[in-house]
Amino acid sequence: MANFKFEALTFTYPNGPAPALESVDLSVRDGEFLLVIGPSGGGKSTLLRHFKSVLAPHGERSGSVLMDGVPLSDVPEREQAAKIGFVFQHPDDQLVTDKVWHELAFGLESLGCGRERMRVRVAEMASYFGLEGVFHKDVAELSGGQKQLVNLASVMAMNPSVLVLDEPTSSLDPIAAFDFLTTVKKLNTELGLTVVLSEHRLEEAMPFADRVAVLEEGRLTAIGEPKAVAEELHKRGSGMALAMPSAARISCAIGCSPAALTVNEGRRMLRSMGLARKTLPETPAPAKGETVLRAKELFFRYEKDSPDVLRGLDIELRAGSVYGLVGGNGAGKSTLLKALSGSAVPYRGRVEISGRRMKGRFSAFEERVGLLPQDPRTVFYPVSVGENVKKAAAGRGAGEEEIERIVSLMGIGSLSERDPFDISGGEQQRTAIAMILLTKPRILLMDEPTKGMDAGVKRAFGLKLRELASEGLSVMLVTHDTEFCAEYADTAALMFDGSISAENTAREFFCGNTFYTTAANRIARDIYPNAILTEEVTALAKRG
Template sequence: MSALEFDRVSFTYAGASSPVLLGASLEVPEGAFALLVGATGSGKSTLLRLAKPEISPVGDLVGDVRALGESVRTLDPLASARAVGYVFQNPDAQMVCDTVWHEMAFGLENLGVPEREMRRRVAECCNFLGIEPWFRMRTAELSGGQRQVLALASALVMRPRVLLLDEPTSMLDPLAEKNFLALLFRANRELGITVVVATHTPAPMLDYATCALALEGGAARGVPLAELASWSHDIACVSGTFDPRFGAESARNSRSHAAIAADDVWYRYGRDGRWVLRELDLAAGEGEVRAIVGSNGCGKSTLLTVLAGMLRPARGRVRNAAAASQALLPQSPKALLSRETVIDELMEWSRAGGYGRAEAGAALGRLGLAGAAERHPYDLSGGQQQLLALEKLLLVRPRLLLLDEPTKGLDRAARERVARRLISTRDEGTTILVATHDTGFVRAVADSVSLMFDGGVTVTEPTDEFFANSWLW
């Protein structure tokens, strides 16, 4: 029996003119670890949601979707919750309760599982995933990796036979991603749960996957895993014209010529908090693209905020020659999106940036959103929101650009587009600092790389040298 089966399925969102799925047929055998790949907006999330009737999108569905041999149209919410688990992309938005134990028990409480059985399931799931040490912690205190493991645990504790995951590792650093995938693999092999993962970066999952499907033009086709192996995480190298005289070496040797420099910076949130930044030294030259890498929670985002002057260091100092002409892209693009339409969003800073509707229209074209000018920014996909926020910043031509995970949730084509855009911005003399986990993107755009650890910058090297010397990255 197939765990999941789509038979000539077409789906059109309510109000949309064209279908997102068009005659998609696929079959995932029981016990498989299946990858669902495709570009941003290709319909991966829609396809997964259609297999879960309680969260399926509103629109016209043609064809038959079957989960464990039963049509999902006849599945009531209770049966669906028991049979099919779902893990969402954003670990923050899917947390319902404020403590780990309560989050794990939430689904079982909804299913009316008796307390004795609930205790057993929670205990076993905690043992299986190694959650016991943080069982009584508050969800707000967990790291990004722990949150996503908790999301997995909250689904597994209900003992589903099929587990659907929508871009579950897109917000994790490489190490947290490997840990998460290892747990997912164990659930697949040891518990026999069928796993279907939608992703546009399949490379880290190839060791675990048993089959793969690609969504293209609304249709699904089987893809040999060997073919996906050639989908390297790296993106095409975008050559630049960076002048090393103004780069990392020069900045290290002569801090007075750096566009931005931090000397012995210490920072912590609250008097009794741990030091997030300590003894941090960093200098970036004018027209340099500097990548800042490090694990989740190592202080990359805090560093960008301190460099932008929005947090005052407890000790040390920051010298920023471009303080009057800088821009910051936060991890969540929603912190920048404040207007009712996409075009209004791009025009918000037109007076200060000295540009008009023509430039904004050209930017829409670059984003591939020429037909979406009057849509609300929140109606765009997560990746499109990210691109829109970045383009909004680039339109005002800042001299210093601080980017926090700019490629989060983007597919390969979009990442390449961002890389090209940043290189052209750098060539105009803008200094760019990028905090990211995306090593492929770093290889393509960065002139130098700084590795953060224990609150400080452990090493800064030119990109090629950094990767040549690195054991991990």
């Protein structure tokens, strides 16, 4: 097993204005599960990359990194390759070969492992991680969650003593993400593997951690047990307090110590307080604007003989509203967005924009439908963020003023010189949205817009979305993020089996569901049946 010690580690990127890491002192104990949290751009990736010499970024460095008491630079690369496992953010980019079996064997092949030993290790990994069924498959056939599991397994095949994971679940849906984190936790408890994980999904990850380290602007601002850290962040009024699990936010806000972390703990806490049952006043249904986008009985499938992805789907989007669509993987959410933006043609049914029926593969640009694709990187040219924004603005001749307004609205002014492929996932998301807004859409369709955003950015983004809606933009977002949907959408709907199975105002929708609802609602539903936000629960509980 392995322990790490960072002593006064300071690191500055070449041309970086300020150090990315500033005198970080951190020790990671044997067999510990350490969770590294912090806002995006706070230095989490930079810190994690210092766990392995080949990944350490170029730049100015002082201080030291010790592995088992030996300076990491003195540990031979070969030994580091095997002993320190590293899993990156994008599941697709880190896969090297075309087949699952080859990927599992890749590290062992590199180390020159013998044939019989390799066979045993690979077999062990495939069965431990439940990959027997896909062993001979092309990696391209796997889902995102399976790909990330293959990445984990192929690192584990080398028998590492420490596992470093850099936001491994940021592009996975919540169910796949939870499965992945559970597997990591299992490795930690069953094998005593030291785990260092950076994450945005704290609702799931916090309860798993032994200790949590908070990294803000390159400094280690708090470290300790999860509950203690949650309380400390709340006390300090740090922006990271927003990112804590709902149970922790509620318990801290009403002054309960120790803080609760899980939904179950939160429920127990509220029950023990003997609070009176209350309901929030009904929110008036949002004023109904004109219908800008309507789909009627859409049927779509990708190939003639494949099953229908959309079956008789009806949906309606009104001017100035924010429509949130939730649902499991494979329910057809992304396909629906394709059909509404003219890149997938339904074989039956119609799409109407402002009452006009669309024909075939219509031009989203001409109809002023903006689409934020699942992967924002598909809209970036290999030039700086600023240049990308200008290019996008040129499409409909948006002026300097308009550019400035959108850039500051999305908060990407400081990024203009940066390479769009080099910024964090949340920043990429915001840049792409700014580019799409500059094409002056009237309808904005977004596929998982909050993926990879930290809590602070997410809140700012949500508020901006409301602002845009109040200016008349109609927004439809497809998301797994129930919290975000509950807070910022007027209408929420559940997509299942190719059609909309439930639609209501966001509050009615979420307080009626058991699973597709917010953690705050699950915590407080017995006493506050229609509260869906942590702020609402807190406010009601404070009143007694």
